[in-house]
Amino acid sequence: MEMLQYALRKFITGIPLIIGVTLISFLLMVYFGPDKTYELVGKNATEEQIQEIRHQLGYDKPFVARYLEYLKELATFDFGYSDSTGERVNSILKRTVPISLALITPGFVLGNLLGIALALVAAYYRGHWLDKLIMGGSVVGMSVSFLIVIIAFQILLSSNDGLGWFPVRGWNVYSFWDYLRYITVPTLATVFVALGYNTRFYRAVIVEEMGRDHVRTAKAFGTPPGELLFKHILKNAMIPIITRIMFSIPLVVISGSLLVESYFGIPGVGKVTFDAITTGDQPILKAVVGITAVLFVIVLILNDIFYKLVDPRVSLK
């Protein structure tokens, strides 16, 4: 009960954030965005026809009225119909979001788990050649552009010049086997790119935790190294680790999948959004940006609740 009250209170403080995000995005993407009128009217349209279309698209209303309408749409979760295809925005999202999640989740989870594992090894062997090897590897990983990794992996694993094991592009998933075939190359690329940053960050967190007094005490009492690492160090390092993972979720869902989806031609939410920007499909943009903002606030709340679960000293006030 205390948790629920806290979550509600937190949500109310998150409202300014939602308003800010939606206002800035609305201003940029809708108000200054592409004008669709002349695409929709036929050739040699009369003045009335143009006015008619502008009215349908809502261009003739004042800015504040259009923005308030958008907030209403966000609150009721009903974004109307796509300007380009006439499909309901909700059904577009229902179709594309699961694809993006299925595409991005394995790489995201593996990238973080492997990052933590490598960071633990590096921190445990601090100053040793193994640590230097892992840290050197992460600087290399950080320095390769995501785009280059994607292209290189595609050449090596999918193209005819390379191994040719996996489909080059597209998304014809009808079985679990298909799914594995289509996600392997994108997943490997995502993990490769995320690993450098993750390992470095997690190692820094773990090394800082290792220097604390209670760890030295535990060591002095003869705690076995495994227990020391997992119980005394990793558990305390969980707060920054969780924060990092949680905050990357909303961005990974949209931005992270954008490049992978446009390169591999996968019809996920990132690709739909990108196409919406270039064609000026405002209902889709409004939906995606609004939902991301709400997702961010939810993540903020969940993050604090996780703190509480991990560390009983944190109070939900």
Place this chain on the structure above:
Amino acid sequence: MNTLAEETSLPKESESLWGKAWYKFRRDRTGMIALGVVIFFMFIALGVWAGLWGSGWSNVGGDMWAGPSPEHWLGTNIIGQDIYSRAIYSTKTAFEVGMVVAILSTILGGILGALSGYFTNSWVDELILWLMGVLDSIPFYLFVAAIAYALQGYPYSMHIAMIATFWTTTARLVRGEVIKLKNFEFVEAARAIGLPQGKIIFRHIMPNTFHILLVQATIVFVGAIKSEVILSFLGLGVVDGVSWGLMIAESTQEVQAGHYSNFLTASTFLFVLVMAFNMFSDSLQDALDPKKVSA
């Protein structure tokens, strides 16, 4: 006498943070090599800027996909342009993007971070924190795309978008440092003799955050170059001129036909510069931050 000369080369206690940092940095071999590579790239970029080399990047001089030859050191691309001069010219583009974004976003982040840290719990702080939260919550590529379309093909829309989003990290770090610094005695003394607040913030507190700003600027520089590649590939980046991102974008068709020169050249240039800059940035951080946890 000899021992005395050696002793004087050690840092004295009276030396400044910068003197000590430079002393430490000079002994860091990786950092020095990395700095050398960065300076070499900068030299290439300056040469392009002065018109010494790379000026023939847009000439269609050869056959399509010609192999390496004395005229075209690294072969030609799909329409017969010289890949070597394009890669060289792109070095200038990369430095232009990196410098502009790093300098402006660091200035913005430094000023807003200092204001927000000095005026904690006032509306100024609330407003800046809110702005940072908002900018961090908008998906980056969508934001860039939106700015690019809102500005109707203005060539600097990519730079503006990057500056508008990259300053927040710097501002958060500076804010934390200023909150700590503003309780120090020298600030209290400055306040006691009645200095105006602007002078306290920018003349007395800000200089003590320069080490954060410098390291952050190098990190932003790398981030900007890497983002440029992806944005150019998505068609949102460099509008006129050529960049490694545009080269990689055009190479995606060539790669499918089995011609790798364009892709490999642009990737190698990009990788070497980013790698050197990352290593330089790490060494700089080691040298400037005595508390930094490292090996």
